Amino acid sequence: MKTELLAMLRESGDFYSGQELCEHFGVSRTAIWKRIRQLQDEGYEIEAVKNKGYRLAACPDSIAADEVESRLESDWVVRPVHYFSVIDSTNNYCKRIAEDGAPEGSLVIADEQTAGKGRRGRKWETPPGTAVAFTLLLRPETVPPEKIAMVTLIMGLAVARAVRKLYGLDAGIKWPNDAVIGGKKLCGILTEMTTDLMSVSYVVIGTGINANVKSFPEELKDTATSLAVELGHDVVRSELIAEVVGSFEKFYKKFLQTCDLSLLQDEYNELLLNKDRTVRVLEPGNEYTGLALGIDKEGQLLVKREDGSVTAVYAGEVSVRGVYGYV
Ligand code: BTN
DSSP: OOOOOHHHHHOOOSSSHHHHHHHHHTTTOHHHOOOOOOOHHHTTTTEETTTEEEEEEOOOOSSSHHHHHHHHOSSSOSSSOOEEEEEEEEHHHHHHHHHHHTTTEEEEEEESSOOBBBBOOBBOOBBBOOEEEEEEEETTTTGGGGGTTHHHHHHHHHHHHHHHHOOOOOOEEETTEEEEETTEEOOEEEEEEEEEEEEEEHHHHHHEEEESOOOOOOOGGTTTOOOHHHHOOOOOOOHHHHHHHHHHHHHHHHHHTTTSSEEETTHHHBBBBTTSEEEEEEEEEEEEEEEEEEEOSSSEEEEEESSEEEEOOOTOOOEETTTOOOO
């Protein structure tokens, strides 16, 4: 009831009479008042005016479960959302609940991670009150393990799309999955899969977005950016999480229809920053330069080499760099 009450007050933007709320929820005025007090205690500014009712005047920048749930338009995401003010890593927690049988669509969010994980064993910083870190649990029973890398590309696409829609920023994708603005990295994604004999048991897909982060350590200063830096003001993190998760759900359902990216390839290639640029492909024991043409339906980057042949590069251990900078 609290989540729905919050969503109703936010959507109306105006006063809701106590009577209307009582009728809607089928509860007493005291019950409504109790919920309003709880929300006020959590930092929501709610005006209560006699003969007018209640109006939501301001929201805290909370990413707690109620706030995110009240913004989610998805039926697929499992309620309650798992929220932590501090946790080691949302990916690690999500794996723990997956082992205990949590269903697909479970969502884990944290305001701070003490052992946030990046790709290739790196650390991922999640400073409290400013960053976005969340992990989704997937159980794609019909998808073979070798196709799972594609969900990471889908999440990159979802982040870039959400950022464009909510803030009008020119976000793109650096293959395979980094969301990038102005040549700098905005977001990182870490997908981890557990298999059971030859099939996928579960997949956790963790996303870290530099939302309201204002400064970066020396080694990242030239290659990382945040939404707050790009916009010159903070963003509402719960709105961002809800939009990214909603877009991901839509894309993921399309992926499940075909078990590949054939329904998403064009949309992905539109936002692919490497497209039509010269890239350096770094494979263990093999390095070469070529022109990136876009992805194929398996999510592989097609690179035209100097001799005219086209190589399909699989995400795995390969890294692709721009010849003139990060992209
Ligand atoms: C990268 O190195 O680019 C990937 C970074 C992934 C970070 C996210 S934050 C949420 C989730 N939990 C983790 O421990 N890592 C991922």
